[in-house]
Amino acid sequence: MQFKTISMIGLGYIGLPTAAVFASRKIKVIGVDVNQNAVDTINRGEIHIIEPDLDMVVHAAVVEGYLRATTVPEPADAFLIAVPTPFKGDNHDPDLRYIESASKSIASVLKKGDLVILESTSPVGATEQMAEWLAEARPDLTFPQTHGEDSDIRVAHCPERVLPGHVLRELVQNDRVVGGMTPKCSAAACALYKTFVEGECVVTNARTAEMCKLTENSFRDVNIAFANELSIICDKLNIDVWELVELANRHPRVNILQPGPGVGGHCIAVDPWFIVSSAPEEARLITVARQVNDNKPAWVVGKVVEAINEILLSDKCKKVEDIVISCFGLAFKANIDDLRESPAVNIVKKIQLINRGKTTVVEPNISELPGVLDQCELVDIQEGAKADVIVELVDHNQFKVCGAPAGKIISTRGLWR
Structure with missing residues (x-):
């Protein structure tokens, strides 16, 4: 499975390093963020966060034409969502509005064969909820929750598990937990991450992958x-x-x-x-x-x-x-x-x-x-x-x-x- 273009939704402390690592492997990456200042900064080959060595990787990726940022999603072969999951009020209930917004923003550019991965740390069931939002927005496409292995769109959860200050190294070296909604979804996600991951891609289901990050x-x-x-x-x-x-x-x-x-x-x-x-x-x-x-x-x-x-x-x-x-x-x-x-x-x-x-x-x-x-x-x-x-x-x-x-x-x- 080949991924010629990857879209990174969210260019923060996890999204930008991940986009940069993919781009360093000579893959075209389109970064998407609602923050216009972040988009402009990245397109100048600069960074808006502090992370050792990230500035050099981003600069090289932008200069060589493999990384570009925008505020509006564009067609790609794989979409990775890394947006915040805050609380609702003072009761510590998870607020999925940013995941919902990101899902709906990419829905219009999805095509048959695309892969969507939720990287945001999420409560159990969030990946399935994301798939429902996508299905509601694109009734012309099929999704794993209704069509299983025969779905048009592959959906998986793969939480980040990196340490700030060591993100670039740990993105490459750490094992990744990959939880697809079906085995084919997991296989597609593993193929994508093995582009740069030297650690093992350990396969499970989406709910277990979500719970794994929370448990850690x-x-x-x-x-x-x-x-x-x-x-x-x-x-x-x-x-x-x-x-x-x-x-x-x-x-x-x-x-x-x-x-x-x-x-x-x-x-x-x-x-x-x-x-x-x-x-x-x-x-x-x-x-x-x-x-x-x-x-x-x-x-x-x-x-x-x-x-x-x-x-x-x-x-x-x-x-x-x-x-x-x-x-x-x-x-x-x-x-x-x-x-x-x-x-x-x-x-x-x-x-x-x-x-x-x-x-x-x-x-x-x-x-x-x-x-x-x-x-x-x-x-x-x-x-x-x-x-x-x-x-x-x-x-x-x-x-x-x-x-x-x-x-x-x-x-x-x-x-x-």
């Missing part, structure tokens, strides 16, 4: 929750949690993760709720883990309040309006610019509301603060280190080499403990 990130979330809860217990008992974890991990069958300020990103902080939404009565441990991690930012803010009070008690001449708090790091993990679902952003947002003095932020990977932090000032490391209270939220490499600041430090990543 729920497993990590539960383990992080244990570490975060342990850090709170150790703080109460006056124990260095990082020393404790290091000692406990010397046991040959123990591997405790490192605690932090919470859990962020577009996967671990989100995916477990998709399982909970599907089976709320059964997913008890997953629910509690999410609650532990979601509540960790409030605990960190509480430690900031304690630090302010300690300073005021020790220095009677100090006024609350004079206290400067500097927060080191906003990204949801080290050495990236991605602020999605970042607990650090949540923490800083709350600090700016309770702090009557100046609140500064040190984040070397961004050039301006998000709008929700309108009462903060973005400063460099040297300026941030002058603060009375230092809140260490992300262990960026730049922070590791600068040495511990002199102020009162609240360490959530163990960098300046």
Whole structure:
């Protein structure tokens, strides 16, 4: 099976690297995104996100004519959908509107023999729902849910499972879970990914593939929750949690993760709720883990309040309006610019509301603060280190080499403990 043209719907942190890797294999790729600025940036051979080496791959692909971006879908042989799956309101119910919009946008350009793959992390059943939306929009074509192996259009789910900061390498080297709605759908998807994937393409059905991604990130979330809860217990008992974890991990069958300020990103902080939404009565441990991690930012803010009070008690001449708090790091993990679902952003947002003095932020990977932090000032490391209270939220490499600041430090990543 040959794929002369591939369409990537969504050119974000997953879609753009995936499009670039396909294009690097001399396959024509049409990237589609609703963000005109992203489209224009890519067409100049530049990138709008931070990911090591991606700029070089995209530039080469655009210059050589294998990658082009647009806001409107065009005909292709395979369509890969990598769009966000946010929540509906505060109940953590999955919102499939972006998948629905993407599905309907490509429906008009589908032709017999095309392959449609949902890469977006999704609740169980989303791929089948996508196929229904496509069928409603194109009654002249047949789909797997009604015609099985004889369908005109092949449909599959293949979740991304890469680590930000290492996306290009992991796209190629990691195994891929491929869940087709029929065996022929899986075979077509495997043929497409083997264009660049050096790992194994492991075949299953669409529902299991959806659940696999959710399970992987729920497993990590539960383990992080244990570490975060342990850090709170150790703080109460006056124990260095990082020393404790290091000692406990010397046991040959123990591997405790490192605690932090919470859990962020577009996967671990989100995916477990998709399982909970599907089976709320059964997913008890997953629910509690999410609650532990979601509540960790409030605990960190509480430690900031304690630090302010300690300073005021020790220095009677100090006024609350004079206290400067500097927060080191906003990204949801080290050495990236991605602020999605970042607990650090949540923490800083709350600090700016309770702090009557100046609140500064040190984040070397961004050039301006998000709008929700309108009462903060973005400063460099040297300026941030002058603060009375230092809140260490992300262990960026730049922070590791600068040495511990002199102020009162609240360490959530163990960098300046």
